[in-house]
Amino acid sequence: MKTQISVLVLVAALSGCSSVYVPKIVEVPVKPTTSVQTPPAGYRLAASHWSDVSKIRDEATRLSYQVSQGQITKAQAAQYLDRFRINLVGRNAVDDDMYQIYLRSAVDSQRGAINTEQSKLFIQNALRGWQQRWPNMQSKPANPAFTNFLMEVMDMQPLK
Numbered sequence: 001m002k003t004q005i006s007v008l009v010l011v012a013a014l015s016g017c018s019s020v021y022v023p024k025i026v027e028v029p030v031k032p033t034t035s036v037q038t039p040p041a042g043y044r045l046a047a048s049h050w051s052d053v054s055k056i057r058d059e060a061t062r063l064s065y066q067v068s069q070g071q072i073t074k075a076q077a078a079q080y081l082d083r084f085r086i087n088l089v090g091r092n093a094v095d096d097d098m099y100q101i102y103l104r105s106a107v108d109s110q111r112g113a114i115n116t117e118q119s120k121l122f123i124q125n126a127l128r129g130w131q132q133r134w135p136n137m138q139s140k141p142a143n144p145a146f147t148n149f150l151m152e153v154m155d156m157q158p159l160k
Contacts, residue, residue: 043140045160052089052145053152059084060149078106085146092141094130094159098150101126124154134159 046052063077072080082099089095105119114122127150134140140159148158 044142046089046143048089049143049145049148052143053149055088056081056085056145056149057152060153074106074110075103078103082146089143089145092144094141094144095146098123098126098130098147102150120154123150124156127151127154127156130159131157 060077060081063072063080066072067074067077078099082103085095085099101123105114105122108114108122109116109119127147130147144159151158
């Protein structure tokens, strides 16, 4: 009963007010915190890039044959291919990231956790991520040869 009386008193008091403050919604301009940066106009892949991609492809083919003959495992082949690419073109953030994904895919496939199709999708998704990031990257590596080798294998557009 006390609750009802206090509510009635509150309603009566408010009904006697001639004006009630109602806040206005006003559009406030907001500066964007991030802006899309255009890549440097002078960016070019290294002169040896496409021949390096070809050399990585040839080494991958050789290692694939050894895997098919049971001489090495998929994980070992991935590790040998990584050493080959580092000796050939050096390290860069894009290739290092794609190698980690490639190795994880090889290990998971080797232990039977994923099949060939799942392995392919795993790598393709990571490559799509780099395709999306590439146009806006501020410091692009000059020779993402390993990544473009994988793009070629997956029949995707290379990073340029």
